[in-house]
Amino acid sequence: MAEIARHDAHLGAFLSVSYPDAPGVKGPLHGIPYAAKDNLCTATLPTTCASRMLEDYHPPYDATVIARMQEAGAILVGKTNMDEFAMGSSNETSAFHPVANPWRPDHVPGGSSGGSAAAVAAGLVPLALGTDTGGSIRQPAAFCGITGMKPTYGAVSRMGLVAFASSMDQVGPMAMTASDCAAAMDILVAHDPGDSTSSDHPDAGDFLRRVRAAPDGCDGLRIGIPREYFGQGVDPEVVRAVRSAADVFSELGARVEEMSLPHTVYALPTYYILASAEAASNLARFDGVRYGRRAAANSIEELYWKSRGEGFGREVQRRITLGTFVLSAGYYDAYYLKAARVRGIMAGEITRAFAQYDYLLTPTCPTTAFPRDVRTEDPLAMYMADVCTIPANLAGIPAVSVPGGLVNGLPVGVQLMGRRFDDAGVLALADRFQRATGHHLLGPEGFGDHRERGGEDA
Amino acid sequence: MSIDADRVDEILRLARLELDPSERCRMQQDLAVILDYVSTIEHLDTSDVSPLHNPVEIDENITRPDDAHASRLHERFLQSAPEREGPYVVVPRVVGDGVSEDV
Numbered sequence: 001m002a003e004i005a006r007h008d009a010h011l012g013a014f015l016s017v018s019y020p021d022a023p024g025v026k027g028p029l030h031g032i033p034y035a036a037k038d039n040l041c042t043a044t045l046p047t048t049c050a051s052r053m054l055e056d057y058h059p060p061y062d063a064t065v066i067a068r069m070q071e072a073g074a075i076l077v078g079k080t081n082m083d084e085f086a087m088g089s090s091n092e093t094s095a096f097h098p099v100a101n102p103w104r105p106d107h108v109p110g111g112s113s114g115g116s117a118a119a120v121a122a123g124l125v126p127l128a129l130g131t132d133t134g135g136s137i138r139q140p141a142a143f144c145g146i147t148g149m150k151p152t153y154g155a156v157s158r159m160g161l162v163a164f165a166s167s168m169d170q171v172g173p174m175a176m177t178a179s180d181c182a183a184a185m186d187i188l189v190a191h192d193p194g195d196s197t198s199s200d201h202p203d204a205g206d207f208l209r210r211v212r213a214a215p216d217g218c219d220g221l222r223i224g225i226p227r228e229y230f231g232q233g234v235d236p237e238v239v240r241a242v243r244s245a246a247d248v249f250s251e252l253g254a255r256v257e258e259m260s261l262p263h264t265v266y267a268l269p270t271y272y273i274l275a276s277a278e279a280a281s282n283l284a285r286f287d288g289v290r291y292g293r294r295a296a297a298n299s300i301e302e303l304y305w306k307s308r309g310e311g312f313g314r315e316v317q318r319r320i321t322l323g324t325f326v327l328s329a330g331y332y333d334a335y336y337l338k339a340a341r342v343r344g345i346m347a348g349e350i351t352r353a354f355a356q357y358d359y360l361l362t363p364t365c366p367t368t369a370f371p372r373d374v375r376t377e378d379p380l381a382m383y384m385a386d387v388c389t390i391p392a393n394l395a396g397i398p399a400v401s402v403p404g405g406l407v408n409g410l411p412v413g414v415q416l417m418g419r420r421f422d423d424a425g426v427l428a429l430a431d432r433f434q435r436a437t438g439h440h441l442l443g444p445e446g447f448g449d450h451r452e453r454g455g456e457d458a
Numbered sequence: 459m460s461i462d463a464d465r466v467d468e469i470l471r472l473a474r475l476e477l478d479p480s481e482r483c484r485m486q487q488d489l490a491v492i493l494d495y496v497s498t499i500e501h502l503d504t505s506d507v508s509p510l511h512n513p514v515e516i517d518e519n520i521t522r523p524d525d526a527h528a529s530r531l532h533e534r535f536l537q538s539a540p541e542r543e544g545p546y547v548v549v550p551r552v553v554g555d556g557v558s559e560d561v
Contacts, residue, residue, distance in 0.1 A: 058537075059538075060537075154514045167513065197514050266498070266499050269496035287474070288540065289547060290535070292538075293540075294541070299552075306476055312475070318489075328469065338499060339499060340509030340511055344510035345507050380491060
């Protein structure tokens with residue numbers, strides 16, 4: 001708590017903190033402090049989604065993942081800053097304040113789980129929960145030099161997560177290492193009758209043991225590198241870091257080869273149509289009636305209009321407007337339904353790739369962290385930050401971002417994707433990479449003493 | 459693709475969003491740029507592909523028994539309401555005077 005108090009005035013990673021008692025429960029995560037993104041409902045702390053709309057909102061109950069962490073003995077120390085309603089890639093759409101990247105304070109930490117990523121990178125907590133709809137765990141993990149896991153869609157309960165795009169949202173762990181993520185996955189992954197998409201798949205469990213039991217080498221594993229992830233806009237230094245990760249896996253005995261997923265280029269437009277449509281529908285509940293911000297109004301219609309006009313920030317309004325447009329009469333077939341069909345093509349293409357390859361290796365993001373304020377006026381430039389992470393959300397597959405070294409003093413993220421419900425395999429592969437490279441041991445200057453400071457470029 | 463101001467107003471009306479004129483103008487420009495970009499999927503042949511709405515195959519709706527039971531959280535939900543009167547959430551009147559044109 002002292003570290004949070006000392007550093008967070010500069011970082012801005014937390015929106016609320018608690019001073020909890022020692023846990024009464026002795027579980028697998030006994031006494032481990034953790035932070036949760038502020039779109040996960042907590043009965044003891046406010047849940048704002050970094051929005052004026054929910055500025056004073058105190059949920060009546062804990063999200064299933066929060067309750068499970070508590071049962072495991074983990075201690076919730078605070079709620080983390082984020083892009084408003086998880087819409088953004090830089091944490092700059094937070095209605096309250098931006099988050100500094102611990103590696104370089106005038107750079108963004110990524111988003112939307114930017115507060116969770118910065119808090120872990122700065123050593124304020126060893127573990128944080130994030131949520132990932134189009135890359136919101138993996139992209140900030142990459143920008144902040146930590147490990148972030150988006151589980152298979154359906155593996156982790158979304159009960160008590162404020163919904164953004166329900167067919168893609170997943171909760172997942174962000175930590176220093178893949179094995180720490182695996183320990184958290186052991187708690188997070190469970191069937192929940194409170195979430196109708198929650199799975200009871202038999203492979204979804206026993207993560208830490210399976211990661212530890214995995215051999216050091218990668219003999220027999222086939223890893224594909226889809227060339228479409230290295231197109232226009234990808235920093236050559238990021239390409240170099242991913243190539244060097246590929247060499248590491250080759251040396252460990254994997255068969256690594258280039259392959260093609262030709263429809264990857266359509267992932268971003270498909271995502272923005274579908275996610276915005278789902279958001280427009282999900283965010284209809286914020287109407288100023290039962291909870292959240294209520295504007296002064298003389299009629300119920302005026303109350304809806306004004307509360308939503310005042311309560312939502314610009315990016316959220318933009319997505320609601322786009323989503324309403326693509327669902328409106330005359331445009332539904334051309335946009336929404338078309339995009340859902342393209343999603344079908346892409347998911348099929350990825351499933352077929354996994355007949356030939358066990359895992360896919362790509363950059364997590366085309367660039368390293370960018371300076372604050374440079375992309376806020378150009379929504380498309382901001383959206384490009386998610387171009388490598390979105391396909392995993394469209395297909396519902398597990399994906400992890402691991403540190404791949406430094407470029408010009410900033411961390412690069414390397415992404416590994418696997419088959420649906422092979423979350424343990426994805427984490428085991430990430431763990432092998434970390435045992436072989438040690439990139440994850442590098443930390444930013446000036447925070448705690450949990451990692452090596454600074455370091456050489458990749 | 460260009461999108462005219464009337465269309466933007468209609469969408470904002472459907473979305474129940476009140477924006478001031480300068481924000482509305484900006485929204486019109488942003489929407490045009492974004493729609494131009496997302497329209498790149500237009501030329502793809504999707505005639506023999508089924509739409510994928512969710513990666514989980516849901517064969518049937520998952521429902522719970524429709525049984526009435528007392529909620530322990532009733533009072534806490536009411537505490538979240540911007541305005542309440544006893545066990546009710548208060549809103550501006552919806553019938554008679556004060557109701558706007560039906561939209």
